[in-house]
Amino acid sequence: MACCAVTGRQRQPRGDYSYRLITDWSMPILEPNASAAGASRVDGEGLPDFTTAHYKDAYSRINAIVIEGEQEAHDNYISIGTLIPDQAEELARLARMEMKHLKGFTACGANLGVVADMDFAREFFTPLRDNFQQALAEGKVVTCLLIQALLIEAFAISAYHIYIPVSDPFARKITEAVVQDEYTHLNYGQEWLKAHLNECREELEAANRANLPHVRRMLDRVAADAAVVGMAKEDLIEDFLIAYQEALTQIGFTSKEIARLAAAALVG
Numbered sequence: 001m002a003c004c005a006v007t008g009r010q011r012q013p014r015g016d017y018s019y020r021l022i023t024d025w026s027m028p029i030l031e032p033n034a035s036a037a038g039a040s041r042v043d044g045e046g047l048p049d050f051t052t053a054h055y056k057d058a059y060s061r062i063n064a065i066v067i068e069g070e071q072e073a074h075d076n077y078i079s080i081g082t083l084i085p086d087q088a089e090e091l092a093r094l095a096r097m098e099m100k101h102l103k104g105f106t107a108c109g110a111n112l113g114v115v116a117d118m119d120f121a122r123e124f125f126t127p128l129r130d131n132f133q134q135a136l137a138e139g140k141v142v143t144c145l146l147i148q149a150l151l152i153e154a155f156a157i158s159a160y161h162i163y164i165p166v167s168d169p170f171a172r173k174i175t176e177a178v179v180q181d182e183y184t185h186l187n188y189g190q191e192w193l194k195a196h197l198n199e200c201r202e203e204l205e206a207a208n209r210a211n212l213p214h215v216r217r218m219l220d221r222v223a224a225d226a227a228v229v230g231m232a233k234e235d236l237i238e239d240f241l242i243a244y245q246e247a248l249t250q251i252g253f254t255s256k257e258i259a260r261l262a263a264a265a266l267v268g
């Protein structure tokens, strides 16, 4: 069983059910991966050539998605603090961590001489941002937490895990530090939802149904650029589902319920 070098986390989830779900979600995937056509040339250690125009072009969008994701995470935690004022201070602390991440990843782009394509990234996050803003306007804290603290955090954890082994030395140091913070954020949402599961179960299921398909589409859209950077889509999906399903388990959902929740990605 693979184990994450950064966190010591088991990469494969407890129980067989999750692995079946991962396989099911991965079945239609025909996108190229890092070892296939479209991937960057790699050096003797399996790292891409960070200096090519091909790599930099893909990185301009990947780096922008990361920067925009950190900005949205910052804004979302501040917003969630308005819905649960007794948590505002803690949420502001999480938001400050996101701002630090944003600065770190901005430096990663600058280090490679890449200008992040922020217009692309802002558009990339539109579906989740719109759903978050609508939930915020309706005072739906459960939906806001599911979108930010579970889905976006699990997406970030997956992207950073898979990026670390193929990153340049400068970005690697930064990303290794960031991924541990993202676990703190995922854990925050997980613990809040666990404490309120009885009253938030229905809203969680509806929010999952409405938003998980967007994550699947985001992974589809990023696949070609991710491959150039050295990240295989199958690995991104697997890591995302592991983090997400582990959080759902900790919140208190049964394996059968989690199977139903994860299946929403296939039908949405």
Ligand SMILES: [Fe+2]
Pocket (backbone or CB within 6 Å): 070, 073, 097, 098, 101, 156, 178, 181, 182
């Ligand atoms: Fe972050």
Ligand SMILES: [Fe+2]
Pocket (backbone or CB within 6 Å): 073, 098, 153, 156, 181, 182, 185
């Ligand atoms: Fe985060």
